[in-house]
Amino acid sequence: MDIRPIFSTLRRHKITSLLLVLEIALTCAIVCNAVFLISQRLQRTEMVSGVAEHELVQIHVANIGKPADARARAQEDLALLRRIPGVTAAALLNQVPFTNSSSNTGIKLDPTQKLHTLSATMYMGEGVIDTLGARLVAGRDFNADEYMDFDAMRSDPDLQSKVGSVVITQALGERLWPGESALGKNIYLGETSVRVIGVVQSLIRPSLFRGDDSAQWTMVFPLRMSAASATRYVLRTAPGQRESVMAAAGKVLRENDPRRIILDTKTLDDIRSHFFQNDRAMAGILVGVIIALLVVTALGIVGLASFWVAQRRRTIGVRRALGATRRNILHYFQTENFLLATIGIVLGMVLAYGINLFLMAHYELPRLPAVYFPVGAVALWVIGQLAVLGPALRAAAVPPVVATRSV
Secondary structure, three states, X not given: OOOHHHHXXXXXXXXXXXXXXXXXXXXXXXXHHXXXXXXXXXHHHOOOOOOOHXXXXXXXXXXXXXXXXXXXXXXXXXXXXXXXXOEEEEEEEOOOOOOOOOOEEEEEOOOOOOOOOEEEEEEEOOOHHHHHXXXXXXXXXOOHHHXXXXXXXXXXXXXXXXXXXXXXXXXXXXXXXXXXXXXXXXXXXXXXXXXXXXXXXXXXXXXXXXXXXXXXXXXXXXXXXXXXXXXXXXXXXXXXXXXXXXXXXXXXXXXXXXXXXXXXXXXXXXXXXXXXXXXHXXXXXXXXXXXXXXXXXHHHHHHHHHHHHHHOHHHHHHHHHOOOOHHHXXXXXXXXXXXXXXHHHHHHHHHHHHHHHHHHHXXXXXXXXXXXXXXXXXXXXXXXXXXXXXXXXXXXXXXXXXXXXXX
């Protein structure tokens, strides 16, 4: 079909055509960025934790007053918890994945550095790696004689220099020593030198407030926690035993110390689900925005096409009388809409890129991949053709005689 008559017609309706093009451009720009943000949010909810999520239970407690002989109380609690049928490992930890609160420290590769190389999180507790189910890929776990009491170390700064070993994640090792093995390397926590004796494949930070790029910057220290310094008991269970273990664990801890409060007992699956609920909610909101924009754009196309059909009934009738078929009329309006949509999409892609640059500068979002531009373009082309189909069919159905008699 010769598109010159279409452009000739559109030049006589410049304002109307421009408004539709701008509507399509704005929709395209928002849809491209919104789909990208949805993808980012959903990918975030699927990030690897590196732990045996489906086997873990957390019992979060609170002490009333300072517990007497906190170290002995913690060991007694753990001994009782390990006797529960279905429990394969138990530990008292300073923090647990996906709890949105973490213990972090700065790392240096040289004690003379003025600034830290980066900040990493610190897991502490006896049996962290085994209980959480993290997988060692190099080196070894801590030996029993390497553990120190956290309370004693905290009260005596001279003991800090005796914490001589650490296990880190692959991601942290690659960040500190790109392309090299981390085993045997030293890192500095202030003036204290710590040697890397093991590397785990993955172990996520409890909090991601520093961004997803640092989610795996994690260290495990051989520090034994007490009832005074940690409040999170983590149990690893046999398959299918989590519910029974949770019920029994809370009862055991209450009986062992009635003055203690059990704040919550949850599976790590539930903790993870709660941690990412805002990401899922944001994705849902963006889906709603996309649907609303596409519906409004479709209604705008329907309204404009219906208006033009009513306005051009006499012209349509003349063309039908001169031999134009219904298919010719249908293709005319579809082609006209396709041209307007294409102009709007091109402008929308430029606008989408500009919006993404703004988000990158102010909200630290990554660059919008080019693959998302065709997503918005195809969506608008399809919706445009579907929206114009009804008015175009009505135009094609106009009888030549009725049209030529209309005023």
